[in-house]
Amino acid sequence: MTLTIARTREELANARRELTGTVGVTMTMGALHSGHAELIEQARSRVDHVIVTIFLNPLQFAQGEDLSRYPRTFESDVEICREHGAAIVFAPSPDVVYPEGEPGIRVSAGPLGSVLEGASRPGHFDGVLTVVAKLLHLVRPDKAFFGQKDAQQLLLIRRMVRDLDFPVDIVPVETVREDDGLALSSRNTYLSPSDREVALSLSAALKAGADMAQTGPAAIRRAARDVLVREPLAIVDYLVLVHPTTLEEVPEWYRGPALLAVAAKVGTTRLIDNLPLVVGPGGGARPVVEYTD
Numbered sequence: 001m002t003l004t005i006a007r008t009r010e011e012l013a014n015a016r017r018e019l020t021g022t023v024g025v026t027m028t029m030g031a032l033h034s035g036h037a038e039l040i041e042q043a044r045s046r047v048d049h050v051i052v053t054i055f056l057n058p059l060q061f062a063q064g065e066d067l068s069r070y071p072r073t074f075e076s077d078v079e080i081c082r083e084h085g086a087a088i089v090f091a092p093s094p095d096v097v098y099p100e101g102e103p104g105i106r107v108s109a110g111p112l113g114s115v116l117e118g119a120s121r122p123g124h125f126d127g128v129l130t131v132v133a134k135l136l137h138l139v140r141p142d143k144a145f146f147g148q149k150d151a152q153q154l155l156l157i158r159r160m161v162r163d164l165d166f167p168v169d170i171v172p173v174e175t176v177r178e179d180d181g182l183a184l185s186s187r188n189t190y191l192s193p194s195d196r197e198v199a200l201s202l203s204a205a206l207k208a209g210a211d212m213a214q215t216g217p218a219a220i221r222r223a224a225r226d227v228l229v230r231e232p233l234a235i236v237d238y239l240v241l242v243h244p245t246t247l248e249e250v251p252e253w254y255r256g257p258a259l260l261a262v263a264a265k266v267g268t269t270r271l272i273d274n275l276p277l278v279v280g281p282g283g284g285a286r287p288v289v290e291y292t293d
């Protein structure tokens, strides 16, 4: 199978026109790893052709964030796309995506975009939703695949697609982890070996919480917190057990789907991770959020 690399809107439109059957998209910021490969594989199993977008979107980075040091590994990214059978890589430059500079009109993420990640990264989700909307319009996929690792992003994209009637199916993909539990992330390349040891406390905390899922919210929170307090070098931004669609902390009586999510700074690197859970009898960790809406 040949892989086409499209840099411009016209190149993408020409290559897209050649594809017959269903099309899926996997959107990335580059620096591809096995988590991205899994998104491509999941897409391959559900559609006829997969388009991977590689675009480091300046709009979703606040001043002072890591846009300038974000890893750029384009050649090996293309190889990964080829190995996993993608049909097209769309890798535009910022002036192709934003020909008139920063757009005056943006998609607003609303209140769900200003909690958790949005509280620490103001404007981040407006930037994400704006570029996702644009890429959906340019690629015109039947299905779009997003990782559960970015749980709030996934929720907001589902909401945007539903609230604004985008004709696309959003498919969640389970978080891919290293054998020791660390969630794969392009930002893991910033971690020194000792940072990486500290970073393991995030997934360990989530697992300890999930192990108490049958007991109830207080036990889940306590078990997760107990792991994190033993690792003072992980500077916790938040550790929450929230409802997966409202992102509000669940009360002690709550039983049902929930999201145990954590964000922490390790060295100079901000990391996030989460585990979808069902709280209550028969509960425990789940691969992806079981939405009730």
Ligand SMILES: Nc1ncnc2c1ncn2[C@@H]1O[C@H](COP(=O)(O)OP(=O)(O)OP(=O)(O)O)[C@@H](O)[C@H]1O
Residues within 6 Å of the ligand: 027, 028, 029, 030, 035, 036, 038, 039, 145, 146, 147, 148, 149, 150, 173, 174, 175, 176, 177, 183, 184, 185, 186, 187, 188
């Ligand atoms: N470990 C993972 N498992 C499954 N999907 C993932 C994983 N990491 C990232 N993804 C998904 O890949 C897509 C592109 O994400 P992105 O390019 O930001 O990678 P990333 O590793 O999350 O990078 P960063 O370190 O910047 O958060 C998103 O849908 C994201 O949720």
Ligand SMILES: CC(C)(CO)[C@@H](O)C(=O)[O-]
Residues within 6 Å of the ligand: 027, 028, 029, 055, 057, 060, 128, 131, 132, 150, 153
């Ligand atoms: C969805 C996305 C590609 C938009 O830039 C980005 O936020 C990401 O990589 O998760």
Ligand code: BAL
Residues within 6 Å of the ligand: 060, 150, 153
């Ligand atoms: N991985 C989600 C995109 C971001 O952190 O900017």
